[in-house]
Amino acid sequence: MSIIKKQDFIDSIADALQYISCYHPLDFVNAMKEAYDKEANPAAKDAIAQILLNSRMAAEGHRPICQDTGIVTCFVKIGMQVQWDSDLTVQEMVDEGVRRAYTHPDNPLRASVVADPVGTRKNTRNNAPGVVHIDMIPGDKVEVSIAAKGGGSENKSKMVMLNPSDDVVEWVLKTVPTMGAGWCPPGMLGIGIGGTAEKAAVMAKESLMEHVDIHELIAKGAETAEEKLRLELFDKVNRLGIGAQGLGGLTTVLDVKIKTAPTHAVSKPVVMIPNCAATRHVHFTLDGSGPAELTPPKLSDWPEITWEVGQNVRRVNVDGITKADIASWKTGETVLLSGKILTGRDAAHKRIADMLARGEPLPDGVDFKNRFIYYVGPVDAVRDEVVGPAGPTTSTRMDKFTDMMLGQAGLIGMIGKSERGPKAVESIKEHKAVYLMAVGGAAYLVSKAIKKARVVAFADLGMEAIYEFEVEDMPVAVAVDSEGNNAHAIGPAIWSAKIAELDKALSK
Structure with missing residues (x-):
């Protein structure tokens, strides 16, 4: 019998969450490097390079890989012979570990969890509570798998109740393109099949805790129905040509995991949950001898990747820019932005919409006329930082506000991640604006381009407040130009056709 002490468990949870905030699993890093080496689309290769460079920088600087430091999911498997020395429940101990990790003074993590989800949606300010799944298993140890899941990828989760004779592969291939790029590919797909609806969802989520091992499976060969399905989906999803950040390319998924x-x-319940390019999870075991010991990887374990903007780059100062200036920008171009930009996300956009509807002036310092907005909720700064990791959030959530922001507010440019919906693209074209894409999963790298930052409105919204950033050579790409040409529609179409042509040529 093992006695697990309350403090050991809480410390282990807190340490694990701090650990995964800045260290990618090395199996994931190696898989990304392999994807980088074989990628043939320059735009996708550039995005993967930024993700790998950001990963190393985060490890070196001990700062979050992504500004969205996630909602905590924790699988706790408790041996039947375990005894607890604790006056708290397992849920309460996990939550205390979450609070300590996310408010750590040396590496504060972004608090993204809101209570009262159908009402006030008030931020809990410490990212608690976590989502905890508890199982009883044989033995005298406690096994913990813990992850921090970003909202952009979690929001792309899909569930269906298929008929017994329906084809899972057909459903996946039909569904993945509808997920867009908000889940920041290349990543992983976790798929749960069977049980009941909620069982399939839990299996899909737990499968994402496993190591990337698809290439070992390819070398070994499939032996079970699940393994055959993994290989088929890995091949066929990558043939879709969606590619890194949805720009088109050879690698959309690094692995496919399946639990049944x-x-x-x-019945045939199926749930598919993607993991993004900020895959963060770790496993540890407690046996009563003390808290978990997590050994950081060596910086030498990261591949040597250099990222250069190349020759096809446009340097722009956005201060005083006009629609005439952006009219010549073309989809696919790399742009280095300098000057002052405003930020805003869901909550800020909703407040702006309500104020404009009531005929009220916007707060002092908030003037969008001929300016750019960056969809971001940054991590708090520490030490000499101007701002913490500040990568883009999913832009489609702001689509319903786009016409208002471009028309009434006078905005001429937007910066975010992933694609825009048809109505937003049409509004961009109508107003002769532009939409620029920063790389999701490169938050620490992007933050280095921010030289000054201050909150100008809605401070009570925390990370959703409106900031003014002064940036220097902030790297972005033109995703939708003023004529409505859309990189997220053009890229995957081109690369799915190229992959088909290559397959045809190789089969001759």
Whole structure:
């Protein structure tokens, strides 16, 4: 029998969350490097390079890989012979570990969890509570798998109740393109099949805790139905040509994980949950001898990747810029932005919409006329930082506000990640504006381009407040130009066709 002390468990949770905030699993890093080496689309290769460079920088600087430091998911498997020395429940101990990790003074993590989800949606300010799944297993140890799941990838989760005779592969191939790029590919797909609806969802999430090992499976060969399905989906999803950040390319997924369970004879529940380019998870075991010891990887374990902007680059100062200036920008161009930009996300956009609807002036310091907005919720700064990691959030969530912001507010440019919906693209074209894409999963790298930062409005919204950033050579790409040409539509279409042509040529 093992006695697990309350403090050991809480410390282990807190240490694990700090650990995964800045260290990618090395199996994931190696898989990304392999994707980088074989990528043929320059735009996708550039995005992967930024992600790998950001990963190393985060490890070196001990700062978050991504500004979205996630909602905590924790699988706790408790041995039947374990005894607890604690006056708290497992949920309460996990939550205390979350609070300590996310408010750590040396590496504060962004608090993204809101309570009262159908009401006030008030931020808990410490990212608690976590989502905890508890199982009883044989033995006298406690096994913990813990992850921090970003909202952009979590929001792309899909669930379906198929008929027993329906084809899972067909559903996945039909569904993945509808997920867009908000889940920041290349990443992983976790798929749960069977059980009941909620069982399939838990299996899909837990499968994402596993190591990237698809190439070992390819070398070994599939032996079970699940392994055959993994290989088929890995091949066919990558043939879709979605590519890194949805720009088109050879690698959309680094691995496909599948868990199954017995189900009702008339049912086939299927849940698919993607993991993004900020995959963060770790596993540890407690045996009563003290807290978990997590050994940081060596910086030499990261591949040597250099990122250069190349020759096709446009340097722009956004201070005083006009629509005439941006009219010549073309989809696919790399742009280095300098000057002052404003930020704003969901909550800020909603307040702006309400104020404009009531005929009220916007707060002092908030003037969007001929300016750019960056969809971001940064991590708090520490030490000599101007701002913490500050990568882009999913732009489609702001689509419903786009016409208002371009028309009434006078905005001429937007910066975010992933694609825009058809109505937003049409509004961009109508107003002769532009949409620029920063790389999701490169938050620490992007933050280095921010030289000054201050909150100018809605401070009570925390990370959703409106900031003014002064940037220097902030790297972005033109995703939708003023004529409505859309990189996220053009890129995957071109690369899916190129992959088909290559397959045809190789089959001759």
